[in-house]
Structures are given as structure tokens and as C-alpha cells.
Amino acid sequence: MKKILGIGNALVDILVHIDNDEILNRLGLQKGGMEMIDAQRKREILEVISEMPQTIATGGSTSNTMHGLARLGAKAGYIGKVGDDELGKIFREECDRFGLTPHLIASEEDTGVAITFISPNAERTFATYLGAAATMTPDQVDTEILKGYDLIHIEGYLIFNHDLILDVCQKAKANGLQISMDMASYNLIESNLEFVKMLLRDYVDIIFANEEEAKAFAGVEGVEALHVLSESCPVAIVKVGKDGSYIKMNGEVTAVAPVMVDRAVDTTGAGDIYASGFLYGYTSGYDALRSGNLASLLAAKLIRYVGAKLPDNEWVEIKKEEL
DSSP states (O other): OOEEEEEOOOEEEEEEEOSSSHHHHHHTOOTTOEEEOOHHHHHHHHHHTTTSOOEEEEEOHHHHHHHHHHHHTOEEEEEEEEESSHHHHHHHHHHHHTTOEEEEEEESSOOEEEEEEEOTTSOEEEEEEOGGGGGOOGGGSOHHHHTTOSEEEEEGGGGGSHHHHHHHHHHHHHTTOEEEEEOOOHHHHHHTHHHHHHHHHHTOSEEEEEHHHHHHHHSSOHHHHHHHHHHHOSEEEEEOGGGOEEEEETTEEEEEOOOOOSOOSOOTTHHHHHHHHHHHHHHTTOOHHHHHHHHHHHHHHHTTSSSSOOOHHHHHHHHHHTO
16 A cells, blocks of 8 residues: 655644524634634634634644544654644544654744634635744754655645645655645645646656646536646546536546535535545555545545534444454
8 A cells, every 4th residue: 555645734733513604704804715813813812702612622623634644544744843732642643543653843932823614505614824934944844754755745725825835846756756635625726826837747657636626727617627636637526516526537527426415514625635536546556436435435425414423333334344
């Protein structure tokens, strides 16, 4: 089995369910968007939500994906930067507990936090304080770590740090790794479009995008966007929500049917765990349809729970029936 490494913003998720848009408007947050916040704004938001019920769990897009891969039984590792604090300790312990090899860098800054507002229709709005994660620099990414892996999955949110993501891509290619990337956020793509186009053209082998991200990149939607992405990237995946997903690999388009659920409780991490399923299949030699079906199944199971992690009993059933 191939070994998969992830690199991204190591964060702790704070999940808050909201009944309407009132609190988003009060805080000036764009519904469905992702805003990067500083320490002062983090304190302000945490004060506003202090009396609201919250769910707290380790997170970060690529961290979620790598945890999913580890739970599936893949040989997986993760590079991230956390504070020398209680949340950083929790992050390390969770990696160890689920069999994910941690390559964590210690920081004097606080561990990052992603505050996620979940609307009644399960749409998510993010306010993200990167904290320690924002201080990761190219010289802290040890090339020797990369040499122990076959593929690296890069978090799209690292696009904020052009020097870091470009350095990681260059090191990965120099050491023979394939590169997978998740686009992360449509507004991030819009504001860094030319840089993202360069990354896909010159480095990335597998790209994941949802409908909005694909449109932000390609200017068109659905399968048309898939074709545009595939012009730059050998394997392109566009997720189209309740309509499933499309995969273009080896020049062929595969439509993956959605796995229907009676009610979506929380879509946090659905795209991340979709990537877990696809990458597990891809690196295990599955064809596009089988990889996509596993990815779709994981995402469908996850949205029935609050947070970005499936409970243990679900993993038992998945490994017994699907692998």
C-alpha cells in the first residue's frame, strides 16, 4: 500500500448550530464563506457565542482527510504546526490514537481555531484564526519526511502562504511524490486565481473541487468545469452536492451517484472525508467508480453527525463491508 502524507493548517474546530442568519449578520460574516480572523476578532466572536452550545474537535481540512485515511487503514502521516498548549496536546494525542503519524512542529503561538456556524440547511460559515498554523515556513518542512511517502495531499487553505505551498510542491516533485490538492474555498480561488492555475499546471496531479470552487476556477459549472480542470490536472474531481460527483481520470468521465441520507445534520468535513475515500481507493489501485463510490459513502455517513469525524462503529462497518 502506498504511503500518503498530508500538510495543512492544524486547527481545533468549534462548531455552533444557528437557527437563522441573525448572528452571521451581527458578526458581519458572509454566509457560506470563510473569513480569516486575527486574535482580537477571535476573542470577539468567542465572546458572542460563549453561551451557545458548542462541539469541539480537532480539525483542519487536510487533518480531517488524513484521519479518515488512517481510519481506513492507510499508512498516513501529517505535517502541521500547533502551539505548546492544551489544544496542541489534544491534537497530538488524537493523531496517535487513530494511527496517524504526526510530524508536528511546535510553536509559541496558540493552536489555531476554526469557528464554524452551521445553518439549519447544514450550510457552513467559517471564521478561522490560524494562530500557530500561520507561522509554518518552508524551512520547517523537512525534506527527509517527504522521502518516506508516495503522495502528498495539500490543503488549499495554504494558498494564503504562496512561498510555503510552492516550496512544498517543489520538494514533493523533486522527491517523486504525486501531489493531491483540495481547492478549499471559492473566495480563496477567486483571489489567487493565477497562482492556483500555475500550481495545477506545473505541480498538482489530483484536484478536488466543489461546485462553487470549480466555477471560480473555470468560469463554467459541472462537467464543463471538470473538463477545464482536467486540462491542467491529470485527475480532476468536482463534487456537485446532492447530485453526487464527477471524476475525470485517464481521459474518461465517471459520474458517481450520491448516497442518499434522510437528513443532513452537519456537512462539516464532508469534502475532506470524500477525499479520504477517493485517495484510499486511488492509492490502492481502485478504478474511478469504486474510488468515487467509497468517497461518496463516507461523505454521506459523515453528514448524519455533528463534526468532521465518524464514530468508531461506523468505521467498523465500513471496513467490514466496503474494503
